[in-house]
Amino acid sequence: MSLLNQFNIEPEISFEQQNKIGVLLLNLGTPTQAKPEAVKPFLRKFLSDQRVVELPKAIWYPILHGIVLPLRPKVVAENYERVWLKEGSPLQVFTEKQTAGLRERLPDTVFIEYAMTYGEPSVPQMVAKLKAAGVGRLLVVPLYPQYAASCTAAAVDKVLAELAKQRNQMSVRTVSRFFNHEGYVNALANQIRNYRAQHGAGDKLMFSFHGIPLRQHKLGDPYPHECHATAKLVAEKLGLSQNDYIVSFQSQFGKDKWIEPSTQALFKSLPKQGVKKLDVICPGFVSDCLETMEEIAIAGREEFHEAGGEAYNYIPCLNANAEWLDALTDLVKENLLGWLKYDLVDLK
Incomplete structure (x- = not known):
């Protein structure tokens, strides 16, 4: 040494x-x-x-x-x-x-x-x-x-x-x-717009964010507020009303109460509420990963169809999108x- x-x-x-x-x-x-x-x-x-x-x-x-x-x-x-x-x-x-x-x-x-x-x-x-x-x-x-x-x-x-x-x-x-950076919001909006132009639009757009325990939010973590703010800004860029989209939180585990609504619970309940065609994007991730590709794109599709859903589109993360x-x-x-x-x- x-x-x-x-x-x-x-x-x-x-x-x-x-x-x-x-x-x-x-x-x-x-x-x-x-x-x-x-x-x-x-x-x-x-x-x-x-x-x-x-x-x-x-x-x-x-x-x-x-x-x-x-x-x-x-x-x-x-x-x-x-x-x-x-x-x-x-x-x-x-x-x-x-x-x-x-x-x-x-x-x-x-x-x-x-x-x-x-x-x-x-x-x-x-x-x-x-x-x-x-x-x-x-x-x-x-x-x-x-x-x-x-x-x-x-x-x-x-x-x-x-x-x-x-x-x-x-x-x-x-x-x-x-979460409210104009370039990031515009890139998300255009990612959704371009995907829907190619594949068609579902009955509802789901913004699925990774969840956190409710206790962490009560202690001062602003995360859910920023998630809702991102979704609102993107929805406005797309000209969507509040009835056109929903914000949810995925990846819950353990016995603690987590922020809601749960993405997985909605996969099971939305078809019963008449939402047969669902588009899902995960704006909290800028790169596709296990939580988006397996949990949402694969397992989420299976859960939605098992509950009576007819069409399910996962919109990829921004990844290497030039914008x-x-x-x-x-x-x-x-x-x-x-x-x-x-x-x-x-x-x-």
Whole structure:
């Protein structure tokens, strides 16, 4: 071990050497393979984060290690197998494409990387890589449009933990949310409009967001309000009335009460209410992943048809949509103002 590493001494770096600009995109993470042995360590990291499961360790850890980790990896791995792409995990593939798209749209003097809160490439790896490249001013962009402590804050926590280890700290800015960003809203509206122009429109449009426990919302998490705000803005762009769409929340688990209405419960009840043709989009995810492709596109279709539904259309996430990549570029530029010399007029 070198003397510098042993005593955590950082070499002296000039202002010019350590004043480059970096952008770090953050997403949740994914197992490296659709196999139980790869899923288990991913679930362990994810579900051990107290931002995700806000229970005392004395209560949660026996459940996690005694029930969840022995039983769930096989089921989750089978679900991943249903959606795994030839290039790898959908979340990884689309996040890589978004990173590449951002690089194409920004000056090559800006260093752009992505990291996963849980999994590879890790936040410590990417923060170290950016610092070694001379980045002294870092913009952190969690790829979650609506703020929730269990995802956005959990991601930012990992970055701040790395900064806490640095003697010569980077300057850092974070983007906590972009649920009402005009570019993001327009990209969503056009994604829906173009899909319906090609496949036809259902009786109702469902905006399905990932759920959170109601307790987290009562403690101050604004997530459901921001979800409803996004849906309203997109609906207005599409000229939809309140009767034309519904907001719901998916992925509930455990015994706690979660924010409602439940996406899965609506799949079973809507056909009985006369909604025979349903369009579904998941605006809380900018990349298709297990929760959208398996839970909604595959299992959701099955549940809706079993309940008497006749037509079910899943509208893909924004993924590598060029309009979304333009919007992401604008979001980054807006938050780099003063670091990069852009005028607001240039962003229009």
